[in-house]
Structures are given as C-alpha cells and as structure tokens.
Amino acid sequence: MNEKSPFVNRLGLKLKQPQVVLGLLLVVILTGLVVVPFLQLVHDTAVWQEADRRMSRTAEPGAWTLFHYLRVFASPLSVNIFYRPLLHSLATSLTISLTAMLLGGLMAWLVVRTDMPFKKTIAVFAVIPYVLPSYTLALAWLDFFKNERIGGAVGICTYLFGVTPPDWLAYGFIPIVITLSLHYYPFTYLLVSGALISLDSNLEESGEVLGASRFRILRRITFPLMLPALISAFILTFSRAVGTFGTPYFLGAPVRYFTLATTIYTSIVNRTPAVAYIGALVLILISMVIIYLNQKVIGEKSFVTIAGKGLRRRVTPLGAWRWPAFSLMAALIGLAVFVPLLLLLWQTLMLYPNDYSLGNLTLHYWIGKSQAALAEGESGILRNAQILGAAWNSIRLSVIVALITGMMGILIGYAVVRGRKTNLAVVLEQGSFLPYLIPSIAFGAIYLALFSKSIGPLPPLYGTFFLLILVCVAKNLPFSARSGISSMMQVAGELEEAGMMAGANWLQRFRRIILPLTLAGSLSGFILAFISTMRELSLIILLITPETRTLTTMTFRYVEQGYSQFADAIILLIVILVVGGEFLARRLGGKRETI
Amino acid sequence: MAMIEIEGLTKRFGGVTAVDRLTLAVEAGEFLTLLGPSGCGKTTVLRMIAGLEVPDAGEIRIGGKTVFSATRGLFVSPGKRGVGLVFQSYALWPHMTVRQNVAFGLEIRKVEPARMQKDVSEALAYMHLEGMENRYPQQMSGGQQQRVALARMLVAGPEVFLMDEPLSNLDAKLRIEMRVEIKRLHREAKATTVYVTHDQTEALTLSSRVAVMEEGRLVQATPPREIYRRPANLFVADFIGSPTINLIPGKIVQKNGRTFFEGEALSLPTPALAAHVGAEVTAAVRPEEIRIETGESGDAVSGEVYAVLPAGSETIVQVRRKGRIFNVRVMGETSLNIGEIVCMQFIPEAVIFFQGDQGNRIDTGQE
Amino acid sequence: MKRSFFLFLVIIFLSTLVTGVLWGQGKFSKETEEWLKKSELGAYETGVYDEKQLFEKAKGEKEVSVYSYSSRVHQFGKTFEKQFPGIKVNGFDMDSTEIVTKVLAEQRAGNFAADVIFLKDPATVYNELLQKGMVFTYVPPDIKTVLPERFQKPFLVHHVSFDTLIYNTEANKTPPVQSLWDLTKPEWKSRVIFSDPVKMPEFIEVLATIVQHGDEMAKEYQRVFGKPIVLSKGVQNAGYEWILRMLKNDAIIAGSTNDVSNAVGQPGQAKPPVGITAFSRLRDKEKNPKLVFDVSYDTKPVMGFATEVIVAIVNRAKHPNAAKLMTRWMMGDAKGGQGYKPYFVLGNTPVRNDQPAPPGSRTLGQMNIWMADAAYVWDHGQEIRDFWLANLK
C-alpha cells in the first residue's frame, strides 16, 4: 500500500544522477543569466519607463505602450536613431567580415600551403591582433589621422606630411572597416588554417591526376572544402563586428557616423533605455538571421572534419612571389600590431599633443605627479589611484570571470557529455550557445534592464561588481562550454565510473578525477575568458559605475574627454596585462590552442 | 542462499531493450560467465549489478541485501555494494601513478595511511607489479595495465568480482597468461565472480557455470560441459563450439516401424524420438562426433572433401554432401585430398535434435 | 459679504495649496524623516553653522562620497582632506546624466552610496530627484546672507557657468561673428563647432534657452538679414529655426567642450572654425599656452547662456555631516577660498555676492546673457532633444 508509484521511483533515481542534477541546475542558471534578462528587455520595450515622463506627458510608468516602437520605427527621429545606424551597422559589419575573410584566408593559405619564407614567425604573430582590445587600432588611427574636425591636436599624418587627412579617411566608414578588419582577420586565419591543415592533399592531387589545372583545383576542390570554415569565420566575424561598440564610437562619433551599437549606448546615456532595448532586439535579430542562414546554407557540413590518417600536405611553390608574399604579410601584421602600439606609445610620451619635437617628450603621463596645469591635474597612470584601482578591478574581474566561466564550462561539458543525448543535455548544450546570439552591447543593455530593479529578494545589482562578473560570465559561456564539452569528450565515462566503484561521491570524483583530466583541455576556455574580459568594453560600458570602473572604461572616458595620452597609456597597460596574463596561464597550463 | 540474485531485470535504451526480464542466481564462490555475441546485453547486466546503470524493472540482491528494486524504488550506489569491477578498457586514471590508482579507493574509504600503504603494496605484489608503483598507466604494456586494474579491484577486498571482457585487449599469448592469473585469483580470493566475455573458449575454460545470453534474454545457464553437450536451443548450439556445430534440417518419420530422422543430406535412426514422428526438427552434430573413412561402408554417408584446414594438433575437414558442408574435426594431421570421396560416420547418440519451429532442444533422455 | 467670502475661499484654497505643497514635501518615508531629523536637514535644519561641531560629528563618519560632473572633484577633495584630517573623500567624476541615473538606481536599490552630488542639469535633478525626496538641498546657514535667493532655491547653486562663442585670435583680430545668425551663413558652413547636447545636458539647456527666446531670435534675424524670418515647415519659432539652419550648415558636433576649444584655438589654421563651448575653457590657454582663442564678448542677441551647477545631499546618505561639511567647503569664502579654488577661474561666475570675479573674467552683470530657465528646460528639453536628433544629418 505504501509502495511508491514506479514513476516517482524513476524520478527519484534520475535525480540521484549527478549529470541530471547538475544539468537541471545549469539550465536554471542559464535561464537566469540569459532567458530572463532577455524577456525583461522585451517587456521593457513595451511599457512606459520612469524616464519617459520627460518625453510624453501621458507616460504612465508600468503601463503598456507602443510609444517606443513608434519612436524608433516611425517617427521623425527614426532615420537618425534607427534606419541610418542600421544601415551603417550592416554596411560596416559586412565589409569588415569580407575583408577579414580575405586577409585571414590569404594568410592561412600562405602559411599552411606555400613556401613563403618565415612562415612560422608569421604564424606566431598572426593571432596577436585578436588579443589586443578591438579599439586599440581605432585609437592609433586617431593618433595618426586625426584632423581639426574633432578638435585637439591633429594627428601625426598632418605633422609628417603636412596634409590634413580628409574626413572620410580620418573618420567613419573607411577607418572603421580597416581597423576592425585588421582586428578580426585572425578568426578566419585560425579557422581556415585549421581546415587547411586537416585537408588531405590527396584530395587535391586526385584532381591533378585527372588533369585539372591548378587554379581549377583551387576553385573546384580546395575552395569548396574550405567553404564551411570560411562561412564559420564569416559568421563569427559578422556577429562580433555588429555588436562592437568601441571602434565605431571612437571613429564614427566625430562625423556622427553612428551604428546600432553606438546608438544603443547614446540612447542609454540619454535615458531613453527602451529605445536602446529595441535597438538591441534588432541586433539580436540580425545575428539570429545570419546564423540561421549559415545553417541553411552549409547545414551539417559546417563541422565536418576532413582529416584522415597520415595526411599529407602539399606545398605550392610561390616562385618569384615568395618575398612579395612575405612582405605583404609582414606589412599586414606590422599595421595591425606594431605600428599601432608604437603610435600609442609615442602619443603617451608627448607632453603637449601636436608637438612632435623631442623636447616635448615626457614620462608625465606614466609616472608624473599631479600638475594642475596638465590634464586637470591628474597624475600619471602608474601613480593615479583611480587608474590603479581600475587596473585592479580589471584584473580581479578577468581572473574571477575566467575561473567561473572555465569552471562552468567544465560542468556544462560534464552534464552534456554524461547526459548523452537526453533532452536535458541537448537543451543545455544549445542553451549555452544563446549568449553568442546576443551582441555584446545588447547583452549589456539587457542586464541593465533587468538588474537596475530588484527582482524578488534580490536587490538591484546595478552598480555592483558582482553584476559585472555575471554579465561577463554569461557572455563568455558559449566558448568555455564548447571547450568544456570537447575536453569532457576526451574523458571516457568509465574513468569516472571506476571512481564510483571505489566509492567516491560526486564531489570526490569531480575533484580527483574529472577536474584534473579536463583542466588542460579547458585551458583555452579559461584564457579566452580572461582575455576577452580584460579588453571588454562593449559588454560592460552600460553597467560600469565609478566604483566598478575597469581599465577599458577608463580609456573610454579619457578619449571622451580628449586626453589621448592617458587613454593610450591605459591601452598599453591593458595590452601588457593581457599578454602577461595569457603567458602566465600558458605557463601554468601547457598547450596552446586558440579560439 | 545465492550470493547474487537477479529477478526480472530489464533495461531499455530508448527503443532498444538491452536486457529483457533476466532472472539469474550466482552462488557464493561461483565463477559465472556471461557469454553471448556482442550487443546481447552482457555489459549492461554487469553494469546493473555494479550499480552503474539503473534498471527499468526487476530486483537485484547481493549477499542477501537488496541493492536494487524497481517496485520499492531502492537503489544502492556502486561504492556500497561490496563489488569490484574491472572495465574492458581498464579505466585506469591516466593522471595517477600505479600506486595512486590502487590507493584511490582506500583513500576514499579513509583507511589509515599505514594500513593503506601495506594493502596497496600487497595488492601490487600479488599482481607482480613490484617496482612499477610510480609509473603512469600510459607507460605500461597492456598486460601490466590489466594487472593494475585487477590490483585496484582486489585492494578494496570486494565480495564479488565483476569483469567485463578483461582480456579482449590483449594479444593471444598474454591472454592465456592472464587467464591463468584470473583463475588463480578466483581460487585464492574465493570471491564470487561474474565474468563477461564473447569468447567461448575463455568462458568454457574459466567458468564453473556459463550463462548464455541472446538479445537481452538469458538462454541457458549451466556448467560449461553441459552448455557444450546439451545446448538449450539452436542458438546456443550454434554459438558454442568452433568450428560451429553441423546443423541439418529434416523431419522425423516412421519407416517400417522404426523412427528415423530424414534430412536432406542425412538419414539417421532415432528410436528415442518416436514420440515426435511427423515433427520438423534440426539435427545437430559436433564436428568431433563425425568420423571420416575413405571409401564407402555400411550406414555411413559419402561426401566429397571440400576443404582441409590444418590447425596444428587437429585438422578441420569440410565435406560436401548434397550441396551441404559438414565440418569434421580430425585429430592430428590427415592425408585427405580435396575432391576425394569420403565416408562420414555419425554416432547416433551424439546427435542432438532441436524443434524445427522454436529451436528448443528435444530431450531424448540421454546422458 | 460676498466679496469677502470669495476672498476667504481664495485664502483657503491658497493655504491648502501651500500646506499641500509643504505637506507634500514633508511626506517622506519614515526612514527618510528619521534620517532628516538625525542629520538636521530639510525641516530639521538648525539654522546655525558650527563648523567645529560639524567636523567632530563628521570625523565619526570617516568618509564622504561625492558624485561630481567635474574631474576637479579630486582637487577640492584633496584640500578638504587636508583641512579636515580623518575624513576621506571618495570623489567620482561622471556625466551629469550618469549621476542622475546612478542616484535613481541607488535609491531604488536602497544602496545609499553617494553623499553629495555636484552636477549640471538642474531641471532633471529637480523633477526626477528633488521632487521625489531623493536629494535634499542644504544651504550652509552662514552663507545664506551672501547668496542671492535664486541661488538657494530650489538648489544650492555652486557657480554659474557659461557657454559662449569662441574664435581663433590668430586668424582674426576681432571677433569674426557678430550675431548668432551669422553662424547660419554660407561662409561658416562646416566651420561651427557645437558641443554635443546629446551627451552634455547643459547644451540642451542652451538650445532650450534659445528656443525660449524665440521672439528675440526673430528680431535679431530681422536686424541681421533685413527681412522677417520665414520659418521652415513644421518649425515653431525662430529659436528652432536657428537650430535647424545651424545644423543644415553642417555644424560639427564635438564630444566634449575641451575638443571645441582645442579645435578653435589650434594655431596655424588658415580658416579656423568658431565654436560654442564652456566659457571656462578659457583656462585651457593657461595650460597649453599655444592655444590661440578668445571669447566673443559682443555676439548678438546675447554673448552667452548661463547654466547652473548645483550641489545637493543625497537622501539617507551615510555621511550626512561630512556631506554638509563638504558642501560648505565647496562654497569657498569671500576671497574665493581653498574649496572653491578649482572653480575660481576664468569663465566661471561665482554666486556669492561677496566674491570678486576671477581674474580676467567679468561679473554676471557685465555680460549680456540669457539665463537658463529650469522649468522651461524640463518642459521642452526632450522636444528640443528630439528636434535636434531628427535634424542631424
């Protein structure tokens, strides 16, 4: 009589399985981190906000309204606050993606498949641009091409050549595309070179045997086989570019060249958040459409590995083109990495901007004491309590986020891999991909919407360091989940079961068996989270408050105030921290694996 | 009371029923082998006994204690069942040394260090692993890894040993060596052992009892000799023995008041089957139960030598008769040539019969 | 009889209104009331300023957090710490809008981090914070006599800052622009730099002030062009029309007032632009002696637009006494004073009538300016912002 029903038994037993418990827990966390904020954002676009009282006397905070949608899509402002920025977003992102694909694809081919000199060196430097904050190049660009339009000192270009760069070269579409292409090409480089490495030359050679010309082989065999990698690179680049805030803001704002991302920011600053949220929704929609198209076009093929055993790689002799090819690649890397960093360094050493004489060189902006006459009396960055505080925040944030995200990645990997193909595992695997769909600035907007109010017993988290951790963890989850899943795949289930047989409980098994075995494989997840948090601006710009400032937001602030020396010095500081952090992590962890 | 009692055990994976209402008892100290073709559910049964898989229905008792019961919603976790398991892949932890691998279970059970040290050393010595304590599994040969896996199981002193095809990853020579080792282990530890294999020789040489499984169901669980001699059905008959048993479909008929088996290629007197006249049956003869003679004679049947396959101490001769191939085992070497006409002599008592429709053995009351 | 009854009604009505307003102002949460009482603020102010006593109390509070629109918070913070040892100043500089957003969020969150706010955009602060009891005005009693009434209510005004037209003195011996309307002429196409009102709310105040004075703008148009102004379609008055035409003339929008002065004052320019920026940028010349620009003092109809910079104490601040002390420190003394020093500069106008104008600067009365009207700004600010956004190229 008091026997439990079989159903309850089943459920009880299921709930004893750690991957089920963990899976459920993670799905709940994911819901809290991604789904709920998203719903809140949608909700907020359709109700009156407190701040709307300024805009409409009929505003009734909390009541439903279509006001924001009308304002964005069908008002006299629409062109300026929506349609034009949308156009700019699409135009820049598309051009950037295509240019980056071209650069990265070419570099990959040259490095993997030709006899270009110094291939190894090129390969080492090829990925550095991606490690730098995305707007490093933008700031360097300004240092070089700045003209009178934006005020302050004109750039080095004017000084060196005596010509003032026209607006179209100094600001807007052209520089945004160039700088971001140089920043994003490593995506394509890594994906395509990976695919090229695992592409068996036999496939090409069999074409050759059939008498096809080299170009024909490239076009009919190599290229189609590379297509999945290229398309993945395109998606990756596009979805990043469309959500990036820093570069379009620094290079676009002076000529009022706004993109959706920068419009979202200004709308928040103007306290018309609902307008920003609608922009964010549109960005998410664009990302989703792109990813959907991707799956439609290449479908299953996207992750097929072409690798076989004992593959051979054929090297195409470049002949007379060897050195020109090398020079081109060296120039590319020089432009993407060394020139900008040197420009920034130079800028930080100039006491007065615009004065390029030797006598004007100074270390004031690095180590100088406060001087009332300079930069509102702020002291050099290595002496400046605020900047050091921000640096500490940045380091703290990046390390904590890397640890939490990496750990969650492993846990997700565990729940997904051990859950085999159960519904829960599938939901978790796909759910962890969701943040990828949401562009950074939109993600920040969502968190602002949700966490500036109290939710149930939770106080409003806006302004807390914890919120920054949350948002960075959530945004970095797709990557760490991916590396967690793949490293968990390498760990046979029986290794854990052997632990069960030995009587180890889940925690013991996790700590003593699973963690040690997955850590090395998940390292890239940790490092990636560290790097991207360290240089993150788009994601947190809306959530930062004075106490929680990071180096990136300090840079942003100094750029806005026109203190390029400080801004540039901080960027260099970030670069040092990122490179140092990565180096340290690799030393601790071992093998190299990027993205 | 049996050491392991399994009742109505069922496990489904999605649409596949991996184990179907399996009922089995393993006596204390017994060495029981689960035998069957790959995919028949052996591993699943073993894993359910170990507690690594949750059954859908049924009950399992180990040492009189219920460790799983679907109706009572009872599930005892693997570590608390007092069983040890050797995985097919050994599942040694690659980040731990041999010593750490073996000591892990004791650490978890919080055995005091001195005692642990002693136990681990003993187990390693027992498995002839002295001097390898600080190696990592990757630095060892397959046989050595196997020994570590066994040592790891032994050290916790389980009452029941579970082994899942432990020898399948070893080469032939090592396999024989380890077979002896396992037999010694069983004898000395006196632990109830459930051993999974798809290798019948292994099963027949090691076990005190063999349980043959087919598509998730238990077909027969009897001592090896009986499995071989009196297979419960056609499946077992066909599965056990190498080369495979000779099967001849036919019918039981009455001729001149005597009962005969009438097959396509063979006709035999079968007085014991008088009750089955008119039934469709399959006659089965082990290869070693056929004798070959050159030239024709008495009630022997003739055939043509189709192939001669020498295998050292014995030779398998394939004889074709009326389009059917008969396997015949001949001790030592033979001078038969292909194409030669030979005579096959059947010993009627050694022929077993199976029902034509269900394939169950027809009990002739012999033996 | 009838008449006096009517009067009676009016008096009743007025007094309910007054008490209503007063009561409305007094209708704070219990916690706020208690805090006000404890901090001797609002209705519980004592009316005496005893700095010693205040310092004693403030010492126990140990620190004070100031959200400031200006980075100079670090300067007066430092002198404060020297003057009142034992009290640490946490100065945070951010945009005025950011301060409002932040205080709103903190108040909602019950996380009372800020003690003093120091910012522009009184209209927003009034409507979104003061009226809701999220900030309180504290006028140190000892300076009440030296402050004109309008700088005490509704807010304590710290100083008045101006936004004005500047020009390059290297290329022009005299101001090249005589009237605001000149900026809409073809010769100034792409040569007018305006500070971005979307980012800096004080320039919304500037625009609103121009719109508010639409009639005068129309008169000035007539004077400059010799014919009455013809408004573009859908444009309400000459003020809006000026904004529209200036934008149509490809005005350049600068992200900060600093950028404007730098762009205009850069030496060696053949056709330098003019710009509308903060008067106080004049001090940039002291820092970077190479800059060559000056304020155009005689622009018509006005040479500048005055906006107020205010100080307030945040509701339920954790360090109310230190906040009071800080407020007082910021207001300086008759000679300027240490606390006020960072603002005692060319281009800012003190509000204390016992203070002289900073050297080189002119006093309020000497200049032809329009004062921003907070109520008007509040009512029309968003409309003007939208107008601006809609007509940006």
Ligand SMILES: Nc1ncnc2c1ncn2[C@@H]1O[C@H](COP(=O)(O)OP(=O)(O)O)[C@@H](O)[C@H]1O
């Ligand atoms: N985890 C699982 N998920 C799905 N099907 C499984 C799983 N484990 C076993 N099976 C299926 O159950 C059946 C029995 O498997 P198993 O017990 O491993 O067979 P054996 O060990 O006898 O080779 C097979 O059909 C197998 O495919």
Ligand SMILES: [Mg+2]
């Ligand atoms: Mg198996």
